[in-house]
Amino acid sequence: MATAAKQCFYEILGVAKTSSAEDLKKAYRKLAMQYHPDKNPGDKDAEHKFKVLSEAYEILRDEQKRAAYDRYGHAAFEQGSGGGGGGFGFGGGFADIFDEMFGDMMGRRGGGGRNAGRGQDTRYNLEISLEEAFFGKKAELKVPSSIACESCKGSGSKGGAAPSTCPTCRGAGKMRSQQGFFTVERTCPTCHGGGQVITDPCGKCNGAGRVRKEKTLEVTIPAGVEEGTRIRLAGEGEAGLNGAPAGDLYIFLAIAPHRIFQREGANLFMRMPIPMHVAALGGDVEVPAVDGGRVKVSVPKGCQNGHRFRMKGKGMTVLRSTARGDMFLEAAVEVPVNLTDKQKKLLQEFAKESDSRTYSPESTSFLDRVKEFFTDAAE
Numbered sequence: 001m002a003t004a005a006k007q008c009f010y011e012i013l014g015v016a017k018t019s020s021a022e023d024l025k026k027a028y029r030k031l032a033m034q035y036h037p038d039k040n041p042g043d044k045d046a047e048h049k050f051k052v053l054s055e056a057y058e059i060l061r062d063e064q065k066r067a068a069y070d071r072y073g074h075a076a077f078e079q080g081s082g083g084g085g086g087g088f089g090f091g092g093g094f095a096d097i098f099d100e101m102f103g104d105m106m107g108r109r110g111g112g113g114r115n116a117g118r119g120q121d122t123r124y125n126l127e128i129s130l131e132e133a134f135f136g137k138k139a140e141l142k143v144p145s146s147i148a149c150e151s152c153k154g155s156g157s158k159g160g161a162a163p164s165t166c167p168t169c170r171g172a173g174k175m176r177s178q179q180g181f182f183t184v185e186r187t188c189p190t191c192h193g194g195g196q197v198i199t200d201p202c203g204k205c206n207g208a209g210r211v212r213k214e215k216t217l218e219v220t221i222p223a224g225v226e227e228g229t230r231i232r233l234a235g236e237g238e239a240g241l242n243g244a245p246a247g248d249l250y251i252f253l254a255i256a257p258h259r260i261f262q263r264e265g266a267n268l269f270m271r272m273p274i275p276m277h278v279a280a281l282g283g284d285v286e287v288p289a290v291d292g293g294r295v296k297v298s299v300p301k302g303c304q305n306g307h308r309f310r311m312k313g314k315g316m317t318v319l320r321s322t323a324r325g326d327m328f329l330e331a332a333v334e335v336p337v338n339l340t341d342k343q344k345k346l347l348q349e350f351a352k353e354s355d356s357r358t359y360s361p362e363s364t365s366f367l368d369r370v371k372e373f374f375t376d377a378a379e
Contacts, residue, residue, distance in 0.1 A: 006074050009056035017070065021061065028057040036178060119146065119210075119238035119247035126251050128221065130258040134290050134317050136223035143217055143249065146210040146238045152202035154243045156209035163196035171195040194244075210239035219251060224319035226265070229253045261290060266325025268315045271332045272297065279303040279333045287329060289314055297329060307331040 010017050013027045031053050033039070040046035060066045124143055148154035157163055165171040169188035173195040177184050187193040201207025217236060230252055237247025255263070262269045272287055282301035286294050295311055308330055315325025336343070 007052070009060055009069060012052055012056040013060070024057065024060050028053060028061075032057075032178075038178075118244050119240040121247040122237040122249050124249060124251045125254065127254045127256050128225075129256050130261060130263065131290060131292075132221065133225050133253075133255050134223060136225075136317075137221050139219050139221055141217045141219060141251070142214050143236075144212070144214050145236075145249075147213050147215060148239045148243075148246075149202060149205035149209055149211050151204040152209060154209045154239065156198045156202055156205065156207045156241070156243070158200045158202050161200065163194075164199045166191035166195055166197045169195065209241055209243055217249070221253070222319060224266070224317040224321070225253055226319070227253070227255045260288060263316060266316045266318050266323075268325065268327045270327065270329055272309070272329040273332045273334050274299055274303060275334055276336055279305075279331070289327070290316065295327070299331070303331055303333070305331060305333040 010019070013024060013031065015023055015027050019027075032050065035046045035050040035053060037043075037047050037050060058065075059069055122143070122145060124141060126139065126141070128137070128139070149156075151160075152158065153160040155161070155163065166173070166188060168190035169175055173188055173191060173193040174185050175188050177186070188195070191197050198207045202209070205211050215236075217233065219231060219233065221231070230250055233249040233251065235246045236249035239246045260270055268290060270287065272285065274285060278285065278299055280302065282303070283299055285297045285299055287297060289295050295314055297309055297311070308328055311327040311329065313324045314327035317324055339347070
């Protein structure tokens with residue numbers, strides 16, 4: 001059978017069975033360079049030798065496969081091989097090659113070209129007042145950032161000269177290497193995928209194509225924004241390296257606490273102090289509105305502490321809409337303090353003239369329960 005005639009993998013690599021992993025690697029590299037197809041174009045024997053070397057090394061470089069080979073020989077890799085190729089599966093060492101290949105193609109290569117040096121996205125925290133969130137505003141920001149170097153126009157080369165073609169990859173931005181039967185592409189380590197290099201760097205930016213500087217930006221904050229709203233300014237982040245695109249600037253909004261209103265979405269809430277006589281007799285109370293105006297509230301007779309009033313359409317602006325939320329007012333009936341002698345006398349007379357009908361149903365019900373409690377306790 002073909003298996004019996006197959007040459008020993010150790011003999012193919014010219015090493016002993018006791019060789020270390022490092023010795024195997026050195027032997028393989030030396031022979032692979034000698035028989036590589038690129039160095040022997042059209043030489044079928046060299047091509048065959050290279051494939052045999054790769055097969056032997058991919059088996060022996062993996063500890064588990066090497067152990068299986070030492071015990072069972074070539075037969076360990078012929079079961080389930082499908083009868084083709086080198087008679088071994090795509091695990092172990094070959095899995096490593098696939099990881100390297102696809103990791104490079106899907107990850108590092110994805111950042112090649114001009115995007116390889118794309119500037120970083122930056123964040124700016126901006127606090128605005130509730131009124132500014134209601135009306136919207138134009139804000140001027142001073143943002144510390146990296147900007148394109150004026151001396152070299154962002155190219156990184158002295159005087160703005162064009163970069164040179166990378167001598168390592170010859171402008172491709174990537175390198176190819178042979179690993180076994182596979183050709184693996186990697187980002188060029190010299191130009192980092194750009195395909196070009198700076199031979200005479202700009203003295204102002206040292207070849208980076210960008211310098212640190214504070215820049216002034218104007219941003220429009222729309223009416224109705226809420227806490228945590230994020231505004232994106234494309235291309236206003238850090239400048240890219242050597243003319244690569246700039247990153248984006250993200251502005252995160254925070255709404256400063258208000259001395260009168262509390263906000264929940266588009267609605268506003270406020271405690272509304274009401275003098276005791278207005279709560280008892282009824283009347284009108286004026287309260288401020290978030291738009292700077294005033295709102296008149298009609299207080300009914302006998303208004304109790306905690307009573308809630310709803311003023312429709314007097315709340316916050318709704319983002320990207322003509323609608324507005326509501327304003328809710330919670331009555332806070334004020335008990336008079338620092339009474340004069342005359343006021344005290346009048347309240348005493350009021351108390352003498354008061355009975356259960358004077359108080360609210362809640363108070364009357366409470367007094368009834370108190371009487372029942374003491375009656376039950378006496379029995």
